Amino acid sequence: MRLKSYSLTEMKDKYIGNKGTAEREAYEYELSMDVLGRMIKAARQQRNLTQEKLGKLVGVQKAQISKLESSTNSATIDTILKVFKALKADIHFNVTIENQQLQLI
Template sequence: MAQMHLTPLSEVVDEVWGKTGTKERDAMEKQLKEEVNAYYLGEVIRKVRKAQNLTQEQLGERIGVQRAQISRLEKGSSTITLPTLSRVFQALGIATATLDLGVAGKVALW
């Protein structure tokens, strides 16, 4: 019987993305973090919208965009500006939001 060779995941990641600390690896990790954050933000928008029994079209009408834009935001496949984020959450009845900047403090967004 042939012996199976298993490669540790860390070696595969290093091979595909580059070694930790390299320019390529840092860029890939930054992109991945941005995509994960966009996904989580989209999930929050979807959860709150559904809790209010709103369709994507209804939410889009409230903020002046097409249903497709709401769909992209909820999927995390579209970048969102702070003004758009503000309009979405205010349309969902979320009256205030704060951005935590760590040691620099907190900033009220709206």
């Protein structure tokens, strides 16, 4: 007997909800915030900065940096850009519309 295999997309559709549904959008948002938080933490550690020192560079409290890194805070784009600027790190945003990557010229 052969077992049927499912793709990750099929599993997400079945157990989280189809793309475009509120449940799926919430899941994708949380996943993005988690990845962003991990990137901030890794960059901060590579620069040998404490959360407190990074907070001072950005102009926020240590607690806000902690929340960003643990994904418990929905930060504004402005704050995220300030954090990466303080880390002297480049950040690139990609926008894809109907399978075509949008490029600003």
